[in-house]
Amino acid sequence: MTSALHYLIAVRRCEMGELEQLLHTSTLVRQLGALIHALQAERGLSNIVLASGGQRGTSVRLAQVQTADRCTAQLHQALAQLDLNAFQGGHGARLFNHIAYVLQGLDALPALRQQVSALALTPDAATAAYIRLIAGLLAVVFEAADSATEPGISRLLVAMFHFMQGKELAGQERATGAAAFGSGRSQAARQQHWLHLIDAQERCFQVFADCAPATPLALWEKTQHHNPELLVIERMRRMGCTAATGQALDAELSTPWFEACTARMDALYAIEVQLADELQQRCTAQLQAARQAPEPRALLQRSAGAGDAPAPAAPDGLPDFFHAPAPETTLQLGNSLAPQLGQSVLSLVQEQSQRLRAMQAELETVRSALTERKTLERAKGLLMAHRQLSESEAHKLLRQTAMNQNRRLIDVAEAVLAMADLLPPAQG
Amino acid sequence: MTSALHYLIAVRRCEMGELEQLLHTSTLVRQLGALIHALQAERGLSNIVLASGGQRGTSVRLAQVQTADRCTAQLHQALAQLDLNAFQGGHGARLFNHIAYVLQGLDALPALRQQVSALALTPDAATAAYIRLIAGLLAVVFEAADSATEPGISRLLVAMFHFMQGKELAGQERATGAAAFGSGRSQAARQQHWLHLIDAQERCFQVFADCAPATPLALWEKTQHHNPELLVIERMRRMGCTAATGQALDAELSTPWFEACTARMDALYAIEVQLADELQQRCTAQLQAARQAPEPRALLQRSAGAGDAPAPAAPDGLPDFFHAPAPETTLQLGNSLAPQLGQSVLSLVQEQSQRLRAMQAELETVRSALTERKTLERAKGLLMAHRQLSESEAHKLLRQTAMNQNRRLIDVAEAVLAMADLLPPAQG
Structure with missing residues (x-):
């Protein structure tokens, strides 16, 4: 009796531990999102600086670098909150390895920025470097989503990861379109890549829409239907993606394209923050509910008070264990019951x-x-x-x-x- | 630099922890197998006692009860070895809940035995009670297999679980056949169940054969091809399963059927023990290899001795991070390399x-x-x-x-x- 109870208490500890860990993970994911958003803006501004030979965007870029550095510091704080011992086995190993990779990338970031400041890189090379760093940050989010075992929170993390990935693809589309218009010429390879980015974005946002809770979903649908920027973007996508190879593109469109895409990125980030709020609220609420639920020992109190007398015998004289439905087959019989004393x-x-x-x-x-x-x-x-x-x-x-x-x-x-x-x- | 190393060390800790836990899990699975084998024998002997109205098998059964009790004591020892804190989240919760269920079943076992001794149960009711207890024990093995994240050991656990499940179905077939011959009459419902047990057994052993390592597999194939008991069993299966409903069955066959099945169960258990040996050896060997592998810090020693000088700059002046293949895309490029200083x-x-x-x-x-x-x-x-x-x-x-x-x-x-x-x- 006591020792079965011992394992029931362990079941509870597993579930509480998972929720506590998910709360820290949620904070980490939020900080990763903030840093990614800052780096996406920094990537865009670096392109403007590089494409204009240092004529435009220099001071805005430097301010953005400071924002990104603040986000990096907050990410380090969130990492310090993680209890490394709470992650185990293959999931833990993959998560930590992704984190190690990302920390290497953040260490390499000052060198990248120096090369941008020195105008020593092409816009494409700078974009590729930022893409790699952001992909590393997103891989941490993916692994966090993949290691959650609480289904409601796992669903939110799946929505979150796909939203963040879709937003990153939207950021890459901003760079690709800006380069296309900026070059003044249509190129088949770039068009194909552009179409790929649009397609991949839409698949990501579809998964988000399938998994997202009501509030961020409503905000998302609103931005999908009442959105002047999206109209501008769709019109320019059509121009950029349907032009025959070698056909001239209006280089003047580079700026309005960039601005519309930037407005869209900011709107997407607002939804992401909603989603992060929802995630943290859900973790907090479930943890609180779990803490307030009576412990297995308390639920047993009354029967313990009645002594350890065997249950009234069934007609065949066997204990309850042999009559109650086996746990394997009870899944489909109804919803879970509230625990009773x-x-x-x-x-x-x-x-x-x-x-x-x-x-x-x-x-x-x-x-x-x-x-x-x-x-x-x-x-x-x-x-x-x-x-x-x-x-x-x-x-x-x-x-x-x-x-x-x-x-x-x-x-x-x-x-x-x-x-x-x-x-x-x-x-x- | 230091902090990426910190996470690399955590990766290693995750993998070592997993292997240590798997070693304990393997011991637990071995003890579960031993107890299941003892309970299967006890189930068979209880049937003989009940079917003969206490005329046969009484003393052998009591000796078998003592064997099962020794196995139960060893199982409790293996459980005490488990570090409950090493299991987390959904997997941990399910594992512990199955263990709690099984402990309840073991607490109820003395009452079942009393009813058998008092001849107060039908053979079918006693069989059903033992089946339930054994199913609970097998569910623990399933959960242990399901929570392993080291693929080689996970494969062995998958082989092990399916083998144990196949053996249990063989044990249930022994009881069903014995009841069929013992009753002296063919029954459609019992025939259908018998055929189901044969079919389900074969599917289990197929999964085992797909996953098993060479030594137990060779032993298995030998018992499949050079096996006089299996010939007896197949002949009696044909008689029992093809007889028309109501047709007489030779009640005398009950004993040779039971004996052939029992010999088969013992042969299966010998293979299971081989598999358990293999599992424990593999865990021990991998753990030893992991302990002897140089630590991440040691691998870095030489470069640390050379100071933290940045790597020689690439033509674009960016650090290595931006040139080395990203971890996401390196999977397919080759096998893992031996770590070098x-x-x-x-x-x-x-x-x-x-x-x-x-x-x-x-x-x-x-x-x-x-x-x-x-x-x-x-x-x-x-x-x-x-x-x-x-x-x-x-x-x-x-x-x-x-x-x-x-x-x-x-x-x-x-x-x-x-x-x-x-x-x-x-x-x-």
Whole structure:
């Protein structure tokens, strides 16, 4: 009796520990988002400085560098709050490794900024460097989402990651469009990349919309429908993406494009902050509810007071254990019950089982978006390495194969991974 | 620099902690297997005692009860070795809840035995009670397999769980066949259940064969091909399962059937012990290798001795971080490299990334067997609850639907779960 109770208490500790950790993770994700937003702005301003040969944007850029540095300091604080011992096994290892990578990137940031200040980089090279750093920050968010096991919070983290990733792709689209208009000429490769960024963005925002709670979703839908910037952006997308190769593009459009995209990035960030609020509120509320819930020992008090007398015998004289439904088969029979005083250990175990299994089923549904993303990224990586393709080419190849074969993108990606051993060895 | 190293050390701690925990888990799984084997024998002997009205098997059964009690004591020791704090989140919660359930079952075992000794139960009721207790023990093994994140060990645990589950189904088949021959009459419902037990066994052993390492696999294949008991069993299976309803069965066959099945159970247990040895050896070896591997700090020593001078600048003047392949895309480029002295933090991070991602991909492949099992069990549970079916009826319905629609069993199970909300509410 006592020792079953011992494990029931351990169940509770697992769930409380998870919630406490998720609260810290949420703060970390929020700070990562703030730093990413600052670096996205810094990337845009660096491009303006570099493209204008230092004629424009210099002082705004320096102010933005300071903002980004403040965000970096806050990120370090959030990292210091994490209890490293609370993460274990494969998830913990991947999370920490991503963090180590990102810290290396942040250490390398001053050198990047120096090269921008010295006008020693092309806009494309600077963009690529910022993209790499931001991708590292986003990988930390992905891993945080992937390691959560509380389904409601996991769903919010999935929404959050896809929103942040979509926003980053929108930022890359800003740079690609600015470079296209700025160059004054349409280029097929750049157009293809541009279309890829639009397509990938929309898939990310779709996952966000599928998983997001009401408040940020309403804000998102509002910005999708009543948005003068989006109209400007769509018009310029059409001009930029449909022009034949070599056709002239109006270089004057570079500035309005950049400004409309920047307004859009700020609007997206406002939604992201809403989502981060929701995430932290949810963690706090669930933690509070868990702390106020009666402990397993308290629920047993009444029956303990009645002594350890065996339960009234069933007709066959066997204890309750052999009659109560086994935890394996109770999942579908109803919703979880509120715990009541005076329960037996067995009924507590059964309620827990039911709840835990329902949670696991829900979690698996929520996480399918992350699993699909991993599969897709791995298939793209494989094609990039073995066929020397760019990311957008690899993505296009997968998409065209899916369309030709009338299969889902994810099925084609799985097929690519399944035949990985048949591919020629990677060069490079 | 220091703080990236801090997280690299945390990566290592995660992996070492996982291996240490897996070593304890392996011991636990071995003890669970020993107790299950003892309870399976006790179940068989209880049936003989009950079916013969106490004329046969009484003293052998009492000796077997003592064996089972010794196994229970060893299981308690293995449980005491587990560091409860090392399990977290959903996996930890489910594992502990299953353990709490099983401890309740073990507390209820003396009452079951009393009823058997008093001849106050039918053989079927006693069988059902033991099945429930053993199912609880197997659920702990399943959860242990499901929570492992080291792919090689996870693969062994998947093999182990399926082998143990297959062996338990073989034990249930022993009871079903003995009851069939003992009753002297063929019954359609019992035949259907018998066929289900054979089919489910074979699927379990197939997963084992797909995942098992060479030594236990060779032993398994030997017992499959050179096995006089299996020939006896197959012959009696044919007699028992093809007889028309109401047709007489030779009650004399009950004893040779039981003995052949018992010999088979012992042979299966010998393979299980091999598998458990392999599991513990693998954990020990990997843990030793991990302990002997140089620490991240040691790998950096040489470059630290050379001071923190920045790496030689690339043509664009940017640090290495912006040129080295990002961890996201390096997975497919080759196998993990042996760590070398004098590496940069960045290259350590990249090697870790590559290794961790390869491990995660491998783990997902290994665990697909567990995921399929969960999906199938959930779909069966749903059908059992909503259509008032027995487990074998639910399984038969799924299998027939799959055959009729020419789809895989797992796809039909997924479809059933997807339309769960459309089903009428469960009665009961």
